[in-house]
Amino acid sequence: MTQFLQYALPGVPLGCVYALMAAGLVLTYRAAGVFNLAFGAQAYISAVSLYIAVANGWPIWVGALLSIGVVSPALGFVLDRVIFRHTRNASPFVTLVPAIGLLVVLPSAVDIIFGAGTRINPPSLFLSARTVYFSVAGLAVNGTELSTTIITVAIVAILWGALKFTKLGLAMRAVVESARLAELQGVRSGVIGAMAWILSSLLAGLAGVLLAPLYATLSSLNFTDLLVAAIAAAAFGAFVSLPFTLIGGVLLGIAGEMIAGYLPPGSVWSAGLPSALPFIVLLVMLVVRPTFRVRREVVDPMQSCEAPPRSLEIPRRARVVFVGSRALGAALAVAFAVSLLTWIPHNWAFTLGQGIVYSIIFLSIVLLTGMSNEISLAQATFAGIGAFTAGQLANHFGFSVLVGALAGTAVAAAVGAVIAIPTARLSGIALALATLGFALVMSDIVFPFSWAGNGGSGITVPRPQIGPISFQSTRTFLVLASVALLVVAVIVALLRSGTVGRELGAIRGSEVGAESIGINTRGMRIMTTALAGGIAGLGGALYGSLEQSVSANDFGYEVSLVFVVVVAIVGVRTISGAIEAGLSFAVLSQVISTLPSRFSSLLAFILGLAALTYVRHPEGVVDFTKRWIAGWAEKLTDRSRGSPGLSGISPGGSVHGGSVAGDRGDLSGDSAGDLSGDRFGPGEGSWTLFGGIAGPKEGGD
C-alpha cells in the first residue's frame, strides 16, 4: 500500500499539470471553436518572456505579471485578428492547419531571435521548489507541486463557472456555434471571439509560467509533450466538460507514474510506454466514447449566407495562354529531365530524388484529405512502416529491396485498414487526434524495437537492383522513383475521375446524403485509409532506399504534421499540388541547410507562416496562382479584343452561374435547374445536390 501511494502520489501534481493544459484546450475549443494544437507553444512563449525579464534583472513578480498579463493576452489578440477571425465556424481542417503552423512557428521564432538551441532554466514563481512543505506517506511535497495542484483546481472551477453562468460565457458558446446567428441577436461576434482568444492565451501564459519550473532547462518540446497528455485528459471530458478534464488529467498523471514505477527499468517498454500512455488512453477514449462517434458535428445554420465554394479547375482560359503554357511546361520538363541526368551536381539530384519521394507520400494526403475530406496526422508513420519493412526484409531475408518496397506497401495498407476499422466512425478533430495518437504510439513504442526501426540508430535500406540493371547511383534511382511517382499519380487520377472519386465526393459533401443513395461510407473510408497508407508506405520505402539509412526519428509524429501543412499550403485538392509540394519542400530544405546554423529553424518558420495564409487561400498556392494568371490572361485578351469583361464577376464564377439561385439564367420557378450543368463534375459540385437530398431528414415536425 505504501509503495502504491509512493508511486501514485507524485502523479497528482503531474496530473494537475496535464489538466491545466487540458483546461486551456477545452476553453479554446468551447469559447473560440478551435482545437488549438499551438496551446503549448503559446505557453512556451510566456515562459520565455518570463525568463528574459528575470535575466534582465527585473523582479520575478514583474516578469510574471508582464508575461501573463501583457505578453500572452496580446499574443491571443493578434492571433485572433490575424488568423482565427477568418476561421469562425470553419471546418476542423481549416482551423487545424494554422494551429499546426503556429505550433511550429512560435518556438522557431524564439530560436531564430535568440539563437538556436537556447536553453532556458526558468525560475519558480509562487512557492519555492526546494522547500518541502509537508510529507504524505513518506513523500515530500514541494512548493511547485503544491502550487500547481492548488492553482489548477482553482482555475478549472473558475473557468467552469464563467462558461456556464456568465453572459460572456453564454455569448462565447453562441459565437462558436454560429457567429452570424449570434450577430442577429445583437452579439458582437468579433469582440466576443477576440475575448475568447485573449482569455485562452492568458491561460496558456499562466500555464507556461507555472509549469516552467518543473523542468531543469526548458525547451518548446517540453510543452509539446505536455500537450499530448493534455489532449488525452481533455478527451475524458469529450473536449467540453471541464470537471471531467480535471479528473482525466489526474488519473493520467497517476497512471503514468505507476507504470514508470512498476515496469522494469531500462526496457523499451518502460522508455516508451509512459510517454505513449496518454495517446493509448486517447485512442481508447475516442473509439469507446459514443460522443465522438457523432459524425455530424454541430453545423452553422447560417452557412448558406456564404458564397458557394469555388470549383477547382479554371473553367475557361484564353486559348493562347492555355496552349502556350502547356508547350512551355513540356519544353521545360524535357530540358529539366535532361540536365538532371547529365550535369546537375550530385547533391541536387539527391534533393530532387527526395522531392519525388515526398511527392508520392503527399499523394496519399491528397487522396485522404483532398478527395475524401479525412484528416490524417499519421502519414509519416505509414511511410515509416513501408521503409522499415523494406529494409528489414532486404537485410535479414535477402529480398530485393523492390520486393521489400511492395511488401512495405502491403503492410502499410493493412495497418491502415486495421486502424480505419475503429476510426472510420470518427471525423474532424476526433479523427485527427486519433491518427495523431496512432502516430505517437508507433514512433514511441513500435519503431524503437530492433525488429522495426531500431530506435535512434536506425537500419540500412539498400538501393534496388533489377537483374542486370543497378539503381545504385542517385541519378538512376531518380528515374526509378519518377516511374513510381507516375504510376501512383495515374492511379490517384483514375480513382478521382472514376466512380470511387464521385462516391468520395458525395461523402465529402454529405455523409447522410451519401448513405441515403446507397454508398457504403464506412467501407469507403476504410478503403481510402488503407490505400493512402499503402501509397505512403511505398513512398517511405523509396525514401529509405534513397537515404540508404533511416531511423525512427525520420518518421515521428511531428514529421506528419509538417507533411500535412506543406500539402495544405501548396494544394491539397490536386495531384499537381502534391508533386509541387514535394519538390518545393525538398528544395527549400536543401537551400536552408546551406545557411548558417542559426537559421536551422527557418524552414519551420517559413512553413508555419505559410500555414497562416492558408485560412485566406484554402485552395492552395498552386490553384491560387493559376487563378491569378488566368485572371490576368483574361483581362489582357479581353482588352485586345476590345470587349469589356463582366464587371464584378470573376472569370471562375460566371460559367457556373446557371445553376445558382438568383442568377438570371434559368429561373423557371422550380429547383430542377439545380440539377443541370456541371454539378456532377469531380470538383465541389455534388455538395449542393447531396445536401439537398439529406435535407428533409432534419427539420420536420
Next chain:
Amino acid sequence: MTARTTPSGPAGSPRSPGGQVGLHSDGTAPLLEVSGLVAAYGPYRALFGVSLRIEAGATQVLVGPNGAGKSTVLRAVSGLLDKASGTVLFAGRNILGWPAWRIARAGLGHVAEGRSVFSSISVQENLALAMTGLRGWRSRGRYVEGFERAYEVFPVLAERRHQMAGTLSGGEQRMLSLAKLVAIEHKLVMVDELSLGLSPAMVDEVYGSLVHLKQMGTALLIVEQHPQRVMEIADRVAVLARGQVTAEGTPDDVRSLVETLIPAP
C-alpha cells in the same frame, strides 16, 4: 394563449395603411425603405435592384418562386451579406454596411430560414442571449419580464426551458425563434419561411404568434413561398422574381397574379 386569435384580414388592423400605393400620405418617412438593393454571393448575383417600403406597424409579405431572392433580401437588410449595395433606410438611417449586431440592436429582428436557434445551449439561454445583445436589457427585472412574455405565448417552451434547444422538435425550434422576438420589442421583424416543414396545427400556432407581434405594434416583413395563408394577415404584398420586385400592392391587388404564379398546394 393570447396569441391564438383568428388571423384577421387587413381591415382588422387599425394601423393598416390600407390601399395606398407607393407614397405615404401622412408625410412621415416609412420605417424601412429599401431602394436599388443589389446583392451577390461571391461572384453570383442574386438581387438586381430591389425596392421595398414598410410603414411602421404594417405587415408586408414578400412572395415569389424558388430562387427569386427572397431570403437574400432579408439577409442583405439585416447585414449578413458582405456584397450588397443600394440603400436601406431603417428609421431614417442608412443601415447598409452596418455590422449585423448593430442592425439587430437598432430594433430589427430576423428569423432566418430553417433552424435559427443555438442547438447546443438551453431554451432559456437562447432567450437570455437574445436579450443580452440589446441595449436597455441589463436589469434582472426586464429579463424576467421577457421570459414571462415569451413563455406566456409559448407555454410549451416553459416546460422545456432547461432542455438543449437542439433536442426540440422542428416546430418547437421555430417557436423558440419566435419567442426570442416576443421577449424583446422590435420595431421590425423579418421572418423567413416560417411554415416550412411544419404540421398544419403547428403552422396555426406560429402564425398566431405573428398576429400577436402585429398587435404589439411591430412591423412585419414575412417571406413565404406558399403565400395563400399569410395573405390573410398582410397589409401589403410584394412579388419578387429573378431578383427584382415585379408587382406590389394590397393583397387584393396582387391576389390573382400570385395565384397564377404560385398555385395553391
